[in-house]
Amino acid sequence: MSSPCHYTTSPRNAVSIAGVDPSGGAGVLADIKTFSALGVYGCGVVAALTAQNTLGVTGAHMPPVEFLRLQIDTLFADVPIHAVKIGMLGNAATVETVADCLAHWQAANIVLDPVMAAKSGDALLDRAAIGKMRECLFPLASIVTPNLPEAGELMGERAPASLREMRRMAERLRGLLPHDPKRWVLLKGGHLPGDEVFDLLFDGERMIELPARRIATPNTHGTGCTLSSAIAALLARNAGQPDATETAVRTARDYLLHAIAAADSLTAGGGHGPVHHFHALWRDRCFNPRP
Numbered sequence: 581m582s583s584p585c586h587y588t589t590s591p592r593n594a595v596s597i598a599g600v601d602p603s604g605g606a607g608v609l610a611d612i613k614t615f616s617a618l619g620v621y622g623c624g625v626v627a628a629l630t631a632q633n634t635l636g637v638t639g640a641h642m643p644p645v646e647f648l649r650l651q652i653d654t655l656f657a658d659v660p661i662h663a664v665k666i667g668m669l670g671n672a673a674t675v676e677t678v679a680d681c682l683a684h685w686q687a688a689n690i691v692l693d694p695v696m697a698a699k700s701g702d703a704l705l706d707r708a709a710i711g712k713m714r715e716c717l718f719p720l721a722s723i724v725t726p727n728l729p730e731a732g733e734l735m736g737e738r739a740p741a742s743l744r745e746m747r748r749m750a751e752r753l754r755g756l757l758p759h760d761p762k763r764w765v766l767l768k769g770g771h772l773p774g775d776e777v778f779d780l781l782f783d784g785e786r787m788i789e790l791p792a793r794r795i796a797t798p799n800t801h802g803t804g805c806t807l808s809s810a811i812a813a814l815l816a817r818n819a820g821q822p823d824a825t826e827t828a829v830r831t832a833r834d835y836l837l838h839a840i841a842a843a844d845s846l847t848a849g850g851g852h853g854p855v856h857h858f859h860a861l862w863r864d865r866c867f868n869p870r871p
Contacts (some may be wrong), residue, residue, distance in 0.1 A: 592816040593621045593659055597678055598667025605854030606802035610667055611809035620813040625651045628670040632847030642670045645677040652681040663689035663816035665809045668704045671819035672712040679716035689815040692721040693808035694730050695813035718756045723764040725808045728771040743778055750782040764825050781829055792837055799853035801841035806855055807836045
């Protein structure tokens with residue numbers, strides 16, 4: 581087994597503010613796995629609890645917003661946070677509370693993944709919260725990472741059905757963010773058919789096409805959570821560097837594609853299984869599962 585990493589400086593810290601998926605494929609648990617795999621110290625704030633496995637969601641519970649606020653304030657009062665990933669928030673009151681806390685603490689490098697449904701199709705966000713997300717969280721976000729159905733819900737229209745429509749949607753979504761060249765939209769095109777997947781990264785001026793080969797596997801539970809938390813981890817590590825966001829997105833996508841490619845090696849449930857967050861760390865020479 582290889583020797584432990586030796587840091588010349590302390591690792592950066594990131595926090596996931598999201599729901600808990602007990603199967604570990606999505607939400608806070610997946611985010612902290614991703615932070616760890618990418619060399620960032622992970623913290624977690626529980627914004628929602630779910631009863632969930634790879635087959636679906638059977639229930640959800642929202643902690644009182646007073647306790648959510650206490651979690652965030654207690655963490656930020658002690659731990660320097662270099663990036664924030666926001667995932668499942670569930671309802672409008674939670675959205676407002678998270679936005680108020682992050683504004684109070686002047687949080688930086690906020691990655692907003694507007695989670696609205698699980699891979700199984702189960703709803704994870706009240707419709708009333710969608711407008712509140714646009715109003716309260718978009719002004720704080722460094723980058724928002726919707727998939728096509730989420731983009732349609734955010735704009736109150738149908739989801740894009742072509743790359744051309746994706747470009748128009750990315751432009752409209754970018755209009756919801758402040759007029760700041762350091763604010764980005766990453767519109768994920770995985771819901772379009774075809775052997776190739778296109779994502780679009782847009783900062784208001786540059787529209788960057790990011791193609792990738794589609795990987796044939798049913799085990800894609802938590803891909804959105806994993807991508808957004810990877811971006812947050814890499815922003816924490818590379819903040820202040822030229823083209824930090826573009827570099828973070830490209831590196832995060834590469835990490836996710838390898839995690840998807842390795843997903844079938846896991847045996848975690850009979851539905852949409854998780855991606856392999858530790859694909860680069862669990863090598864044969866240090867991890868030998870029994871046949």
